[in-house]
Amino acid sequence: MTVELTFDFKVECGFFWTGRFPISLMEEIGRRKSDLYKKLAQDVKNPDMLIGFEVIAMDGRKFRVEFASDQRQTDLSTDVRSMRVTFIEEQ
Numbered sequence: 001m002t003v004e005l006t007f008d009f010k011v012e013c014g015f016f017w018t019g020r021f022p023i024s025l026m027e028e029i030g031r032r033k034s035d036l037y038k039k040l041a042q043d044v045k046n047p048d049m050l051i052g053f054e055v056i057a058m059d060g061r062k063f064r065v066e067f068a069s070d071q072r073q074t075d076l077s078t079d080v081r082s083m084r085v086t087f088i089e090e091q
Contacts, residue, residue, distance in 0.1 A: 002078070003033045007085045014088060021088055025058045029065060029085060037083050040069055048072050055091065062091040 007015070007026070014020040029036070032054075040050035050069040055062055066087040073082045 001034065001037075002080045003037045004080055004082050005030060005033045005085070006082065008087070011085050011088055020090075021063065022059050022061075025056060025063055025065075025088075028056060028058055033083060036067060037069065037081055040067060040083070043068075064089045064091055 011021075015023060015026050036052070036054055039054070040052040043049040043051045048071050050071060051067065053064055053066045055064050057063075065085060067083055068086050069081060069083045074080070
């Protein structure tokens with residue numbers, strides 16, 4: 001299984017323009033993307049979506065990172081799965 005990771009525009013702003021989130025957090029999410037994908041659960045409101053979150057400690061700080069995966073974008077022939085970081089909040 002291959003996981004293609006993307007970030008919501010507002011989340012990217014928090015990394016690149018405002019500096020609100022450390023780049024090391026983005027790198028850690030990228031390293032763990034397959035394991036994080038496996039933890040996603042079906043969204044009861046939208047059966048085509050998988051959702052989940054993980055609290056990740058980075059640089060002495062904790063971040064609640066929310067993920068979503070639209071199952072309609074899954075390419076079963078190549079086993080490529082999409083996962084998007086939809087929201088990050090510092091705890």
